[in-house]
Amino acid sequence: MQQPVDHSVFVPRQYEGFTGQYIAGRWQAGMANHTVLDRNPFDDAVLAELAQASVSDLDRAFDAAKSAHVEWAATPPSERAAVFFRAVAILDARKEEILSWLIRESGSTRIKAGIEWGAVRGGMLEAATMPAAAQGHIIPVDKPGKEARVYKKPVGVVGVISPWNFPLHLSNRSVAPALALGNAVVLKPSNDTPVTGGLLLAKIYEEAGLPPGVLNIVVGSSDIIGDAFSRHPVPRVLTFTGSTPVGRHIARVAGESSLLKRIGLELGGNAPLVVLDDADLEKAVGAALIGRFLHQGQICMSTNRIIVDASLYDRFVEAYTVAAAAVKFGDPNEPDTLVGPLCNDGQVRNVAKCIALARQSGFRECVSGAIEGRVVPPHVFADVRNDSQFARNEIFGPVAPIIRATSEAEALALANDTEFGLSSAVFTRDEARGLAFARRIEAGMTHINDITIHDYPHVMFGGEKNSGLGRFNGKWIVEEFTTDHFISIQR
Ligand code: NAP
Numbered sequence: 001m002q003q004p005v006d007h008s009v010f011v012p013r014q015y016e017g018f019t020g021q022y023i024a025g026r027w028q029a030g031m032a033n034h035t036v037l038d039r040n041p042f043d044d045a046v047l048a049e050l051a052q053a054s055v056s057d058l059d060r061a062f063d064a065a066k067s068a069h070v071e072w073a074a075t076p077p078s079e080r081a082a083v084f085f086r087a088v089a090i091l092d093a094r095k096e097e098i099l100s101w102l103i104r105e106s107g108s109t110r111i112k113a114g115i116e117w118g119a120v121r122g123g124m125l126e127a128a129t130m131p132a133a134a135q136g137h138i139i140p141v142d143k144p145g146k147e148a149r150v151y152k153k154p155v156g157v158v159g160v161i162s163p164w165n166f167p168l169h170l171s172n173r174s175v176a177p178a179l180a181l182g183n184a185v186v187l188k189p190s191n192d193t194p195v196t197g198g199l200l201l202a203k204i205y206e207e208a209g210l211p212p213g214v215l216n217i218v219v220g221s222s223d224i225i226g227d228a229f230s231r232h233p234v235p236r237v238l239t240f241t242g243s244t245p246v247g248r249h250i251a252r253v254a255g256e257s258s259l260l261k262r263i264g265l266e267l268g269g270n271a272p273l274v275v276l277d278d279a280d281l282e283k284a285v286g287a288a289l290i291g292r293f294l295h296q297g298q299i300c301m302s303t304n305r306i307i308v309d310a311s312l313y314d315r316f317v318e319a320y321t322v323a324a325a326a327v328k329f330g331d332p333n334e335p336d337t338l339v340g341p342l343c344n345d346g347q348v349r350n351v352a353k354c355i356a357l358a359r360q361s362g363f364r365e366c367v368s369g370a371i372e373g374r375v376v377p378p379h380v381f382a383d384v385r386n387d388s389q390f391a392r393n394e395i396f397g398p399v400a401p402i403i404r405a406t407s408e409a410e411a412l413a414l415a416n417d418t419e420f421g422l423s424s425a426v427f428t429r430d431e432a433r434g435l436a437f438a439r440r441i442e443a444g445m446t447h448i449n450d451i452t453i454h455d456y457p458h459v460m461f462g463g464e465k466n467s468g469l470g471r472f473n474g475k476w477i478v479e480e481f482t483t484d485h486f487i488s489i490q491r
């Protein structure tokens with residue numbers, strides 16, 4: 001095991017050596033005979049050149065995890081927790097290096113990169129509590145002399161597939177608890193963010209003293225290693241964070257594995273933010289603005305539909321238009337830029353199609369601007385119909401649809417009329433009314449008088465309907481990444 005470094009006196013040299021794979025504690029190129037340039041989506045600068053994984057690399061990664069997990073599971077809880085405390089110290093010492101990677105590789109604005117860094121830090125601190133949280137039970141039963149115990153233990157190996165939008169956080173949201181609970185992990189980040197989604201996290205945990213083989217990263221094309229990952233016989237649990245169609249595909253392929261698997265799916269959303277007739281208009285406008293435009297709308301919890309009661313509608317549209325037109329867009333490295341570049345050309349095409357769809361449908365275009373490179377300036381469309389294709393899409397871009405509702409009942413029906421059910425919000429000055437409304441929203445998460453984007457490391461996170469299966473964070477993720485063993489003793 002690598003000796004941990006005292007970070008109170010250590011000024012770190014920047015991480016280097018991102019060549020493709022991190023398997024069994026070794027930094028190495030992949031064997032797919034194919035390299036991919038990792039580029040900055042804002043200016044196309046080359047950040048790394050990565051030799052892609054083949055299926056044999058994937059097998060070696062799962063083999064390494066399978067061999068490493070037994071000793072890691074037997075490592076005392078305080079030693080496992082200590083890895084996360086050291087990782088937090090590393091995160092602090094390397095804050096600017098990490099922010100810079102998030103800005104350059106994933107097109108994060110400086111604001112969003114800071115939020116993501118904080119989320120990762122919080123996740124690591126929460127993970128440090130988990131080794132001691134995996135507790136069993138002794139349960140009374142109706143049989144003389146019988147003792148029923150339930151032991152809680154790690155599942156063994158966990159496979160993680162993560163997306164490019166919050167790469168470091170959404171990888172760590174699975175990786176940290178899985179490791180803390182005594183599992184070994186194989187992580188496949190998105191090929192758009194191989195460093196921030198995987199290799200950077202591995203550098204941090206390696207430096208924090210995680211033993212070789214406990215965390216393995218495979219970087220490769222989904223076309224080559226995707227299905228082999230999903231149907232791999234080693235992992236007992238898979239978590240996937242990404243789009244709904246890919247999530248369905250992965251669940252189907254995983255079903256063909258020789259080892260049955262539990263699958264956690266964190267998928268797409270179409271979050272409504274509902275403004276009732278007694279709402280604080282200014283607060284609602286501010287929340288709908290940040291909730292739509294933070295990270296250029298590329299967040300699963302982004303406000304994808306703004307539903308406003310008719311009595312406030314005209315004033316809301318006017319104020320929102322003024323606010324959206326003033327949003328700073330462009331260079332993500334400038335401290336006050338709210339809208340930076342989209343992650344890749346495919347996303348630019350998708351968002352451009354959404355804008356074209358809104359125009360074809362004749363919705364009122366209140367704010368727009370020319371797309372430059374991968375930067376899409378804020379767009380606002382009013383008088384949108386909830387049943388239009390435009391409103392049904394998860395836009396995943398800086399485009400805000402505003403929908404009029406004639407009553408509270410209609411607002412609720414519109415909010416629920418979607419295949420998704422991840423996040424949502426409602427604005428009202430009457431807390432009891434807000435709570436009653438929130439409880440009738442078909443979603444995993446609803447926020448009263450706040451933005452739709454919240455992810456706390458100790459609070460349940462997850463979706464209903466086609467937004468996913470399973471629950472993340474805190475005690476909920478402890479259940480995902482452990483299994484229970486009933487052992488009885490007859491005396
Ligand atoms: P995506 O296209 O579904 O990709 C997600 C991950 O799956 C990436 O690592 C991708 O790798 C990989 N992948 C793609 N095809 C695969 C296959 N056949 N087998 C195995 N892996 C495969 O999603 P995305 O475009 O990266 O992310 C955007 C979506 O994620 C949105 O729908 C968003 O709402 C959702 N999301 C949900 C949450 C949540 O917590 N609910 C959080 C963030 C994002 P490559 O990129 O290399 O192909």
Ligand code: MG
Binds near residue numbers: 040041192
């Ligand atoms: Mg890139």
